[in-house]
Amino acid sequence: xxxxxxxxxxxxxxxxxxxxxxxxxxxxxxxxxxxxxxxxxxxxxxxxxxxxxxxxxxxxxxxxxxxxxxxxxxxxxxxxxxxxxxxxxxxxxxxxxxxxxxxxxxxxxxxxxxxxxxxxxxxxxxxxxxxxxxxxxxxxxxxxxxxxxxxxxxxxxxxxxx
Amino acid sequence: xxxxxxxxxxxxxxxxxxxxxxxxxxxxxxxxxxxxxxxxxxxxxxxxxxxxxxxxxxxxxxxxxxxxxxxxxxxxxxxxxxxxxxxxxxxxxxxxxxxxxxxxxxxxxxxxxxxxxxxxxxxxxxxxxxxx
Numbered sequence: 001x002x003x004x005x006x007x008x009x010x011x012x013x014x015x016x017x018x019x020x021x022x023x024x025x026x027x028x029x030x031x032x033x034x035x036x037x038x039x040x041x042x043x044x045x046x047x048x049x050x051x052x053x054x055x056x057x058x059x060x061x062x063x064x065x066x067x068x069x070x071x072x073x074x075x076x077x078x079x080x081x082x083x084x085x086x087x088x089x090x091x092x093x094x095x096x097x098x099x100x101x102x103x104x105x106x107x108x109x110x111x112x113x114x115x116x117x118x119x120x121x122x123x124x125x126x127x128x129x130x131x132x133x134x135x136x137x138x139x140x141x142x143x144x145x146x147x148x149x150x151x152x153x154x155x156x157x158x159x160x161x162x
Numbered sequence: 163x164x165x166x167x168x169x170x171x172x173x174x175x176x177x178x179x180x181x182x183x184x185x186x187x188x189x190x191x192x193x194x195x196x197x198x199x200x201x202x203x204x205x206x207x208x209x210x211x212x213x214x215x216x217x218x219x220x221x222x223x224x225x226x227x228x229x230x231x232x233x234x235x236x237x238x239x240x241x242x243x244x245x246x247x248x249x250x251x252x253x254x255x256x257x258x259x260x261x262x263x264x265x266x267x268x269x270x271x272x273x274x275x276x277x278x279x280x281x282x283x284x285x286x287x288x289x290x291x292x293x294x
Contacts (some may be wrong), residue, residue, distance in 0.1 A: 063240070066236065070233070070236070083229075084225040084229065087225070087229050087231070088211070088214075088224070090228075090232050090235065091228045091235075091277065092207075092211065094231075094235055094273075094277055095207065098271055098273070098274040099200075099271075099274060140271075143273070144239035144240065147235055151232070
């Protein structure tokens with residue numbers, strides 16, 4: 001196997017690690033939410049510790065992968081083409097998620113708040129006593145993960161299509 | 163109209179809209195006009211996305227812009243929160259209230275605005291330098 005082929009293999013392996021991490025992220029997030037929100041004093045620490053370890057592994061894998069793929073993108077023409085496909089997907093995911101997603105989030109927040117207001121009014125609750133709940137800012141919180149996932153989707157689509 | 167002309171025209175239109183947003187922000191014009199300018203920028207990006215494969219030159223311009231935007235997003239989403247956290251932690255510790263008021267002040271939407279700017283810088287940088 002030539003040196004160049006070895007470099008390409010390493011490049012593709014790094015991309016596979018990043019893709020696997022991007023796929024694992026939603027499951028990891030749901031698992032952490034479920035375990036940590038339901039955690040009480042005296043509960044077993046093994047599962048939270050394992051999840052914490054998994055989160056650290058996710059961060060290392062994603063960071064290593066994205067920087068490797070970025071820095072070694074000029075290994076050959078195919079790796080460069082895959083990288084460019086990934087950047088196109090990531091850039092458009094960023095625009096859709098942050099620009100249009102922001103408006104969707106505001107719309108949904110407003111709709112939910114309106115329904116809660118009407119329900120409270122119908123129940124005879126004193127409307128001056130209602131506290132305003134802060135937005136969960138889902139768009140801002142998940143932006144980096146969505147952009148990275150879009151990058152690896154674009155990358156792998158180009159790889160499959162050749 | 164040829165796809166190449168559409169791509170290049172969209173590039174100019176997007177850049178003009180971006181500059182108009184900047185100048186508008188400086189002289190405090192109504193927010194609705196700023197949002198309209200930003201939406202024109204985004205729409206031009208969409209037009210360029212669909213016409214980027216018109217020829218090798220337009221593909222080269224597009225990849226240059228998209229790579230620059232992606233690099234900016236990486237730096238902003240991974241590096242900026244880290245730098246902001248370190249700064250907040252340092253400031254709150256100096257003030258004798260460690261861990262307090264350590265919130266993210268720079269909104270995520272600022273990152274996408276900078277990424278769009280980086281996209282146009284990458285696009286026109288490649289265009290000025292010429293070549294594929």
